[in-house]
Amino acid sequence: MRFAGRVFKVGRMWAIEVPILGVATQGRTKKESFVMIADAIESLVNKPGFAIEVHPEKDDYFEIDSPDQAALTAFLLRRKRTLEGLSLSAVARRLGSASLNAYARYEQGRAVPSIEKLSRLLAAVSGTVDFVLSDSRSR
Numbered sequence: 001m002r003f004a005g006r007v008f009k010v011g012r013m014w015a016i017e018v019p020i021l022g023v024a025t026q027g028r029t030k031k032e033s034f035v036m037i038a039d040a041i042e043s044l045v046n047k048p049g050f051a052i053e054v055h056p057e058k059d060d061y062f063e064i065d066s067p068d069q070a071a072l073t074a075f076l077l078r079r080k081r082t083l084e085g086l087s088l089s090a091v092a093r094r095l096g097s098a099s100l101n102a103y104a105r106y107e108q109g110r111a112v113p114s115i116e117k118l119s120r121l122l123a124a125v126s127g128t129v130d131f132v133l134s135d136s137r138s139r
Helices: 030-045 069-084 087-095 098-106 114-128
Strands: 003-010 013-018 023-027 053-056 059-063
Touching: 003 030, 003 069, 013 030, 023 030, 030 053, 030 059, 030 069, 030 114, 069 098, 069 114, 087 098
Parallel strands: none
Antiparallel strands: 003 013, 003 059, 013 023, 053 059
16 A cells, blocks of 8 residues: 655755655655655654655655555554544544444554454544545555
8 A cells, every 4th residue: 555745946045845644845856845744643653663765756656565565554544543533432432432442453453454354443533534545655
């Protein structure tokens, strides 16, 4: 699974963002901005050995992924929940579960959801936002 991003010139700096994760940073060069976005996400995931791979493409488009899909998926869920200002118990209620652990294990990377389950989890943490899957431009 990869996440799309965009990099663009702002004055003398290169701004870079991965919108689905709500992570943005900048660099003095386009190449430096790719290093900075990987570092920013790795720092936020805060898991020993976790690494982000950046796949630059044409123009302002790039993609990121990680060999550790469980940690990347866990970060996506945790990030969406915190950006929405939701507690674990609020998400559990939205999922119709009385147990915080049922949802928390996905956020902790102890379980990797199926596509169907990921869709339900994202709906619970994102309110009215829909997610669109598309083919990677990098492959």
